[in-house]
Amino acid sequence: MRRKWPSIGTGVLLAAVIAVGCGDDGDEAGSAGAGDGGLTGEPIVLGLISDGELASPPSPNLPTALAGAEAAAEVINADGGVNGRPIEIRECDTRADLNAASQCARELVGDGAVALVSAASQVSPGFLPVVEEAGIPSIGHFPVSEADYASEVTYPLVSGTPGLLIGQGVLVGELELERPSVVRINQDALAEAVALADMGLAATGADVVNEVEVPPQAPDMSSYVAAATADDTDSILAVMLPQDLVNFVSALRQSGSEVPVIASSNTVLDALSQGFGDDIEGVYAVGWMKPPTDTDDPAVQQFAEAMDALDPDAPKQDLSENSWASVHLFAEVATGLDTIDAASVTAALDQLEDYDSGLLPPVSFTEPQTLIPDLRLFNTSVLFTQVRDGMFVPLTGEFVDVFEAAASATG
Numbered sequence: 001m002r003r004k005w006p007s008i009g010t011g012v013l014l015a016a017v018i019a020v021g022c023g024d025d026g027d028e029a030g031s032a033g034a035g036d037g038g039l040t041g042e043p044i045v046l047g048l049i050s051d052g053e054l055a056s057p058p059s060p061n062l063p064t065a066l067a068g069a070e071a072a073a074e075v076i077n078a079d080g081g082v083n084g085r086p087i088e089i090r091e092c093d094t095r096a097d098l099n100a101a102s103q104c105a106r107e108l109v110g111d112g113a114v115a116l117v118s119a120a121s122q123v124s125p126g127f128l129p130v131v132e133e134a135g136i137p138s139i140g141h142f143p144v145s146e147a148d149y150a151s152e153v154t155y156p157l158v159s160g161t162p163g164l165l166i167g168q169g170v171l172v173g174e175l176e177l178e179r180p181s182v183v184r185i186n187q188d189a190l191a192e193a194v195a196l197a198d199m200g201l202a203a204t205g206a207d208v209v210n211e212v213e214v215p216p217q218a219p220d221m222s223s224y225v226a227a228a229t230a231d232d233t234d235s236i237l238a239v240m241l242p243q244d245l246v247n248f249v250s251a252l253r254q255s256g257s258e259v260p261v262i263a264s265s266n267t268v269l270d271a272l273s274q275g276f277g278d279d280i281e282g283v284y285a286v287g288w289m290k291p292p293t294d295t296d297d298p299a300v301q302q303f304a305e306a307m308d309a310l311d312p313d314a315p316k317q318d319l320s321e322n323s324w325a326s327v328h329l330f331a332e333v334a335t336g337l338d339t340i341d342a343a344s345v346t347a348a349l350d351q352l353e354d355y356d357s358g359l360l361p362p363v364s365f366t367e368p369q370t371l372i373p374d375l376r377l378f379n380t381s382v383l384f385t386q387v388r389d390g391m392f393v394p395l396t397g398e399f400v401d402v403f404e405a406a407a408s409a410t411g
Helices: 013-017 061-078 098-110 124-134 160-174 193-201 222-228 242-254 265-273 298-310 318-335 342-350 402-410
Strands: 044-050 087-093 115-117 180-185 210-214 235-239 261-264 284-287 381-388 391-394
Touching: 044 061, 044 098, 044 318, 061 087, 061 298, 061 318, 087 098, 087 318, 098 124, 115 318, 160 193, 160 235, 160 261, 160 284, 160 381, 160 402, 180 193, 180 222, 193 402, 210 222, 222 242, 235 242, 242 261, 242 265, 261 265, 265 284, 265 318, 265 381, 265 391, 298 318, 318 342
Parallel strands: 044 087, 044 115, 180 210, 180 235, 235 261, 261 284
Antiparallel strands: 284 381, 381 391
16 A cells, blocks of 8 residues: 655654653753763863753653763763863753743853753753754754754754654564554644554555544543454554553453553653553563663663663663763764864764664764655664563564655555
8 A cells, every 4th residue: 555644743742652760950051960080171061951840740851861961971071071071961951931941042052062962852942943043953852842853953863753653553564463553642742643653554554443542541441442452453552651551551451452562662661660560561662772671782781880870760761871872972073073162063963974872773964864754853763672571672683764664665
């Protein structure tokens, strides 16, 4: 079957499907706790703008991203910094407010930040115009709003929500299943989830059998389980927050159904961290990076050890891995520059090819993807995993370019 690809504004989906981390405090830009390794050179300021504890409801994005950035800066500074200069992370809580986000950006510009790292905010339209005017690149920008996918100063390392949802559809085919249902929280931001999943399903000719909307924190999932498993459904694509996913899967298994469930890795990781491993045993997940529980992998092990050295309770999630990789990417680019400023860093990023963090496939910023118009993404691959014995286990260990798989359906 040949699909007609929609022009999809999908950024806001991420705010609903990503759930990570712990708490934080403070609303003004401040220096993070990364040490300078005894370096005496002038610090290089990197800004981290994200929604934090001052948002309503509080967001875990800022503390989670900050932990990964701090851990990376500690390692880099201990190894001589960047041309003898220490990296200094300055964070700012947007409060999930456009005006506060704009103020964050102005403060960081005033502090001399040469780049942002791992920004993750649903109010990025508040700060992006400020950093665009200042010519400051946003490295490892985590797409959350539609503005994130369009701004020319963003350099995302991951495929965002489109990668997760297209990947869920592709995984249906990888598991040789044919009749999936989509179960999603009934928020307007998730209305396009089916369209994206369908792009992945197109690679195998499968179609969505049922689309089921579930209210957040629904006390009884039995009716939604019945609707999702009707009409010989053989798989379920879940676009839900962690507790809702746990409740749904528990109700599904209690009903006697063993239909496979596929969710996003962040949702599953958060459920695991909350102790719900038994409840979601066997659930499949689509993630942007190698799971932080896979400590047999050398890159993951290095990340995990640095996070533990920073704080044993620091959240190990895709977002903190993204921050870790973003700060290391900055250091790699900046080390080769005679002058380290926003303009020189941006120029180097525009020419970057095959940056390999070890946590995700090599990324090049020379050309964005073309499958979905006007979507500024560069890495279109994901990793398929499954919960086994309370751990995240990669199915093959190989990243899959799900955009390429979806594009093949166009003939």
